[in-house]
Amino acid sequence: MNEAGSSISVAAADDERWMMQAIELSHQSLYITAPNPRVACLIVKEGQLLASGVTQQAGGPHAEVMALRQAQERGLDVKGATFYVTLEPCSHHGRTPPCADALVKAAPARVVVAMADPNPLVAGQGIARLRAAGIQVATSVCTEQALAVNPGFVARMTRGTPWLWLKSAASLDGQTALRNGVSQWITGPQARADGHHWRARSCVVLSGLGTVRADNPQLSVRDVATTRQPIKAIIDTRLEIDEKARLLDGSKTWIFTCNDNPEKSARLAQLNAQVVVMPGRNGGVDLPAVMRWLGQHEVNEVHVEGGARLNGALLQSGCVDELLVYLAPIVLGQGLGMYQLQAMETLDQALRFEFFETLAMGADVRLRARLGSRWQELLKAVGGP
Amino acid sequence: MNEAGSSISVAAADDERWMMQAIELSHQSLYITAPNPRVACLIVKEGQLLASGVTQQAGGPHAEVMALRQAQERGLDVKGATFYVTLEPCSHHGRTPPCADALVKAAPARVVVAMADPNPLVAGQGIARLRAAGIQVATSVCTEQALAVNPGFVARMTRGTPWLWLKSAASLDGQTALRNGVSQWITGPQARADGHHWRARSCVVLSGLGTVRADNPQLSVRDVATTRQPIKAIIDTRLEIDEKARLLDGSKTWIFTCNDNPEKSARLAQLNAQVVVMPGRNGGVDLPAVMRWLGQHEVNEVHVEGGARLNGALLQSGCVDELLVYLAPIVLGQGLGMYQLQAMETLDQALRFEFFETLAMGADVRLRARLGSRWQELLKAVGGP
Numbered sequence: 001m002n003e004a005g006s007s008i009s010v011a012a013a014d015d016e017r018w019m020m021q022a023i024e025l026s027h028q029s030l031y032i033t034a035p036n037p038r039v040a041c042l043i044v045k046e047g048q049l050l051a052s053g054v055t056q057q058a059g060g061p062h063a064e065v066m067a068l069r070q071a072q073e074r075g076l077d078v079k080g081a082t083f084y085v086t087l088e089p090c091s092h093h094g095r096t097p098p099c100a101d102a103l104v105k106a107a108p109a110r111v112v113v114a115m116a117d118p119n120p121l122v123a124g125q126g127i128a129r130l131r132a133a134g135i136q137v138a139t140s141v142c143t144e145q146a147l148a149v150n151p152g153f154v155a156r157m158t159r160g161t162p163w164l165w166l167k168s169a170a171s172l173d174g175q176t177a178l179r180n181g182v183s184q185w186i187t188g189p190q191a192r193a194d195g196h197h198w199r200a201r202s203c204v205v206l207s208g209l210g211t212v213r214a215d216n217p218q219l220s221v222r223d224v225a226t227t228r229q230p231i232k233a234i235i236d237t238r239l240e241i242d243e244k245a246r247l248l249d250g251s252k253t254w255i256f257t258c259n260d261n262p263e264k265s266a267r268l269a270q271l272n273a274q275v276v277v278m279p280g281r282n283g284g285v286d287l288p289a290v291m292r293w294l295g296q297h298e299v300n301e302v303h304v305e306g307g308a309r310l311n312g313a314l315l316q317s318g319c320v321d322e323l324l325v326y327l328a329p330i331v332l333g334q335g336l337g338m339y340q341l342q343a344m345e346t347l348d349q350a351l352r353f354e355f356f357e358t359l360a361m362g363a364d365v366r367l368r369a370r371l372g373s374r375w376q377e378l379l380k381a382v383g384g385p
Numbered sequence: 386m387n388e389a390g391s392s393i394s395v396a397a398a399d400d401e402r403w404m405m406q407a408i409e410l411s412h413q414s415l416y417i418t419a420p421n422p423r424v425a426c427l428i429v430k431e432g433q434l435l436a437s438g439v440t441q442q443a444g445g446p447h448a449e450v451m452a453l454r455q456a457q458e459r460g461l462d463v464k465g466a467t468f469y470v471t472l473e474p475c476s477h478h479g480r481t482p483p484c485a486d487a488l489v490k491a492a493p494a495r496v497v498v499a500m501a502d503p504n505p506l507v508a509g510q511g512i513a514r515l516r517a518a519g520i521q522v523a524t525s526v527c528t529e530q531a532l533a534v535n536p537g538f539v540a541r542m543t544r545g546t547p548w549l550w551l552k553s554a555a556s557l558d559g560q561t562a563l564r565n566g567v568s569q570w571i572t573g574p575q576a577r578a579d580g581h582h583w584r585a586r587s588c589v590v591l592s593g594l595g596t597v598r599a600d601n602p603q604l605s606v607r608d609v610a611t612t613r614q615p616i617k618a619i620i621d622t623r624l625e626i627d628e629k630a631r632l633l634d635g636s637k638t639w640i641f642t643c644n645d646n647p648e649k650s651a652r653l654a655q656l657n658a659q660v661v662v663m664p665g666r667n668g669g670v671d672l673p674a675v676m677r678w679l680g681q682h683e684v685n686e687v688h689v690e691g692g693a694r695l696n697g698a699l700l701q702s703g704c705v706d707e708l709l710v711y712l713a714p715i716v717l718g719q720g721l722g723m724y725q726l727q728a729m730e731t732l733d734q735a736l737r738f739e740f741f742e743t744l745a746m747g748a749d750v751r752l753r754a755r756l757g758s759r760w761q762e763l764l765k766a767v768g769g770p
Contacts, residue, residue, distance in 0.1 A: 171735065172710060172754060173723040174559020182732060312718060323716075325557060329754040331708075331736040333697060333726025338558040341718025347567060350556065351716040358743055358750055365743055367750065369557060369714040 015084075015112050018044055019142040022052075022084045023114065026063070026149050029054040030201045031226045035298035037087055037153040039063040043071055043108075045081040050074070057228070064089055064099040068106055082110040086146045088117040088139075091125040100126040104133040112138045114146035115382035118157040143384035151378060152203065152300030155321070158381040161291040162203065164302040165322035166311050167195055168338045172327050175335035176308070181214055183336075190362030191326040195305075196223035198324060202230045202303035204254075204294060208310035209236040212245050219247045219305070230303070233294075235310055237284045239264055239275065248273055256285050256293075287317045312340035315351055322370040323353055329363060400469075400497050403429055404527040407437075407469045408499065411448070411534050414439040415586045416611045420683035422472055422538040424448040428456055428493075430466040435459070442613070449474055449484040453491055467495040471531045473502040473524075476510040485514040495521040499531035500767035503542040528769035536763060537588065537685025540706070543766040546676040547588065549687040550707035551696050552580055553723045557712050560720035561693070566599055568721075575747030576711040580690075581608035583709060587615045587688035589639075589679060593695035594621040597630050604632045604690070615688070618679075620695055622669045624649055624660065633658055641670050641678075672702045697725035700736055707755040708738055714748060 026040035033039075033055045041063040043050040051074060053066025061069070064085060071078045089099035089111070103111060111130050116139065117123065130137050147154060152163040169187040170176045177183035185192065199205050200221040207219060212234060219232045232253040234241060239259040247253065253273035258280040265275035276293065279286045294302065304314060314320050325338075344350065353369035360366075379385070411425035418424075418440045426448040428435040436459060438451025446454070449470060456463045474484035474496070488496060496515050501524065502508065515522050532539060537548040554572040555561045562568035570577065584590050585606040592604060597619060604617045617638040619626060624644035632638065638658035643665040650660035661678065664671040679687065689699060699705050710723075729735065738754035745751075764770070 170559070172559075172708065172738070172752065174555070174557075178730070178732065179728050180730065182730075184732075186732065186735075315716060315718075323557065327752070329738040329740045330732075331700060331724050331726070331738070332729060333700075333724050334722065334728055337719065339716050339718050341716070343564050343719055344717060345563070345565065345567075347563065347569075347571065347715075350571075353557070353714040353716070354748065355714045355745065355750055358745065360740065360743065363739065365740055365752065367557065367712070 014047075015138060015141050018042055018082075018084045019086070019112060019114055020145065022086050023142060023145050023149060025052055025054055026086050026146075029056070030149070032057045032228055034058065034203045034228070034300055035153075035156075037150040037300075039085065039087045041067040041086075042084040043067050043078050043081050044084065045078070050076045050078060050081060059095045062090065062096060062099050065096070065102055068102060079107045080109045082112060083108045084112045086114045086149065088113050088115070088122060088124070089126040089130070090117065090119070090122050091129055092119075092121040094121075098126070098129075100129040103130060104135070108135060110136040110138070112141050114141055115143045115384065118154050118381045120157070140383045140385070143382060144379060147379055147382055147384065150300075151321070151375075152302075154378045154382055156295050156298070156300050158378065159295075161288075161295040162299045162302045163321050164206075164291070164304060164314070164319055165198070165324045166304045166306075166314065166320055166339075167198060167324045167326075168311070169195065169326040170328070170338055171330045171332040171335075173331050173333065174338055175332040176338055177336040178332065179335050181336070183215075186330065187326045187328045187364045188362040191328075191364040191366065193223040194361055194366065195326065196221050199230060199303050199305075200224050200226045202301040203299040204231050204233045204302045206233045206235070206302050206304045206306065208306045209234060209240060210307045210309055211305070212236075212241060212247065214307065216246050217305070218249065220249075220251065231299075233302075235285050235287070235290070235306075237280070241268075243267060243271065256290050258285055281317070282313070284313060287314055287319050291319050308337050308340040311338065315339055316341060320371070321374050322368065325367045325369070326361060327365050327367065399432075400523060400526050403427055403467075403469045404471070404497060404499055405530065407471050408527060408530050408534060410437055410439055411471050411531075414441070415534070417442045417613055419443065419588045419613070419685055420538075420541075422535040424470065424472045426452040426471075427469040428452050428463050428466050429469065430463070435461045435463060435466060444480045447475065447481060447484050450481070450487055453487060464492045465494045467497060468493045469497045471499045471534065473498050473500065473507060473509070474511040474515070475502065475504070475507050476514055477504075477506040479506075483511075483514075485511040488515060489518040489520070493520060495523065497523045497526050499526055500528045500769065503539050503766045505542070525768045525770070528767060529764060532764055532767055532769065535685075536706070536760075537687075539763045539767055541680050541683070541685050543763065544680075546673075546680040547684045547687045548706050549591075549676070549689060549699070549704055550583070550709045551689045551691075551699065551705055551724075552583060552709045552711075553696070554580065554711040555713070555723055556715045556717040556720075558716050558718065559723055560717040561723055562721040563717065564720050566721070568600075571715065572711045572713045572749045573747040576713075576749040576751065578608040579746055579751065580711065581606050584615060584688050584690075585609050585611045587686040588684040589616045589618045589687045591618045591620070591687050591689045591691065591695075593691045594619060594625060595692045595694055596690070597621075597626060597632065599692065601631050602690070603634065605634075605636065616684075618687075620670050620672070620675070620691075622665070626653075628652060628656065641675050643670055666702070667698070669698060672699055672704050676704050693722050693725040696723065700724055701726060705756070706759050707753065710752045710754070711746060712750050712752065
């Protein structure tokens with residue numbers, strides 16, 4: 001490699017290192033920014049970190065503005081610095097003024113961007129504005145890692161529906177409960193707390209009437225600290241939910257049904273539960289229609305904690321992007337399975353995911369798998385490889 | 386830490402580094418030494434590796450002798466060197482003379498031993514002989530890693546039965562086949578080749594009549610290169626095996642049954658299949674009795690590729706030490722499960738293992754779990770922590 005190539009490689013390695021630090025920082029805003037994406041910004045000059053910021057709750061300042069404020073408070077000059085942002089700076093007036101304008105005013109020498117903003121209101125215009133102002137812009141640095149922080153935002157912007165994962169906790173042989181329904185607890189405290197982390201980052205925790213009846217869950221975030229609770233959502237085809245169910249605790253809830261029952265809906269509304277009447281499909285609520293409705297209502301990420309029946313219906317209707325599976329090192333032999341599907345005749349009919357992360361979680365393991373094609377679509381939409 | 390403490394730590398780190406290299410080398414003999422343990426020996430002097438050796442097939446030279454021969458061929462003086470051996474040198478005349486004597490004659494300054502030999506014919510006498518000759522001996526270096534190479538040998542020597550693992554290949558939701566029995570292939574080529582590696586290192590590949598009837602398997606090692614095939618064993622309570630079954634290809638086979646049928650046994654003997662009549666238990670062959678018989682016949686490791694029924698019977702009779710599970714990132718929803726057990730009423734009845742290794746294997750993952758108490762027993766027997 002010649003000297004120029006070598007120094008380019010060093011610069012690229014530096015960019016990746018700073019960008020990974022920015023992505024790590026963006027995790028701080030995982031629970032708070034919905035429906036906005038989680039973004040972080042680092043301001044770096046001569047190899048030194050001057051300031052950093054992360055996006056605040058919706059309506060609050062974006063990451064770039066937070067970082068600029070911090071630099072100002074510290075009395076530091078950001079002119080000529082490099083800005084690392086995990087998402088293309090916005091170019092439109094939303095609840096806050098465009099970040100691209102704030103960046104132009106700050107006059108950095110260079111802006112490094114992990115992924116393009118798939119929001120049609122931005123779509124490259126943020127980067128174009130920076131370049132028009134004579135700022136050097138590098139794009140697509142650590143795109144895949146940045147996308148993992150905001151798959152739901154990108155999914156909603158590009159296909160109009162949220163990114164949905166099914167969470168399951170099972171024995172090594174795939175049982176989520178004994179035949180008598182006993183399931184507390186198959187996995188250990190670390191896995192359970194991690195499950196609450198995934199609830200906390202989602203916009204909606206979705207379950208079905210079967211689970212409400214069997215377990216009477218609260219569906220709230222408890223094992224991790226959060227200032228914001230996701231919305232609860234229940235698939236209840238015949239609107240049979242018990243009005244005394246624990247989840248109806250006054251927190252915002254959506255109940256998707258095919259049964260238009262104004263009296264019960266009115267009573268549920270008093271519990272802060274909105275009944276949404278949906279078309280039917282295959283004897284239940286039309287789940288793809290629910291996904292479109294959720295997308296229209298600014299839902300980025302859906303965390304499903306349902307039983308085998310809802311899981312199976314979501315899988316078979318193509319609503320599932322990702323599987324989040326905790327396996328305990330125990331053997332149960334028989335019990336309730338993870339996903340209820342119609343019997344297959346050949347292995348060609350299997351639903352095929354891709355493992356992309358395997359982690360020890362206390363005594364348990366956590367496996368994550370996703371639909372490769374869906375992930376590639378998102379990656380392409382944000383300028384990934 | 387004072388200077389002496391610090392130099393002791395450096396020496397200990399060096400010992401561990403060399404021992405891990407020796408353990409790695411001992412893997413070269415995984416397929417060949419049964420019923421003897423797999424052992425490696427490194428000869429190190431002034432930080433340089435002079436020579437190394439691994440145990441050859443039973444009756445052939447042990448690791449220490451192989452290493453000494455290599456040093457001699459290279460014209461190197463091993464006097465005053467340090468020998469790293471993954472198992473205590475033997476002190477008895479078996480098919481070969483005692484390695485401890487060969488070591489004493491070589492006059493090293495020091496011998497480092499990973500684990501004590503649990504063979505009652507050795508049991509500390511190898512180390513005692515070295516010490517009596519004025520050689521410094523360090524023990525219990527990387528014991529757990531060394532034990533992982535020879536759990537079966539240690540199990541047979543200490544409790545009289547082999548170390549047994551159940552191998553399963555399943556979908557992420559725990560199905561080993563569709564309801565119609567189709568199972569080829571749930572996991573990918575890397576996982577399947579890895580399964581053959583585990584067959585190749587075992588002494589016995591065990592299956593049940595159900596699997597023989599359903600899949601008509603060969604039960605031989607094919608996907609990895611080996612000069613030795615494990616013995617095939619079948620649990621066949623009523624001696625119903627079809628004499629045209631593919632596995633009866635002239636290779637050594639044991640058939641465990643409760644049905645004493647001299648005519649059929651005589652015909653099977655002509656196919657190199659020995660029928661072993663066993664006591665019955667719970668309507669089938671007494672499986673713990675089979676394990677004792679296998680131990681008496683010098684079987685160290687048993688690799689089980691059976692169906693849910695044999696797996697369940699082995700689990701419930703306490704014959705299983707370890708689970709070897711390949712999971713594919715696919716969802717089948719329903720099918721044949723991994724382990725057939727009686728229904729449990731509470732989670733206290735769950736069979737509890739411990740995950741100790743998780744590995745990506747092509748598109749699949751490989752999970753290994755074992756009974757913690759069994760492992761601790763073996764570890765204790767070889768001088769582990």
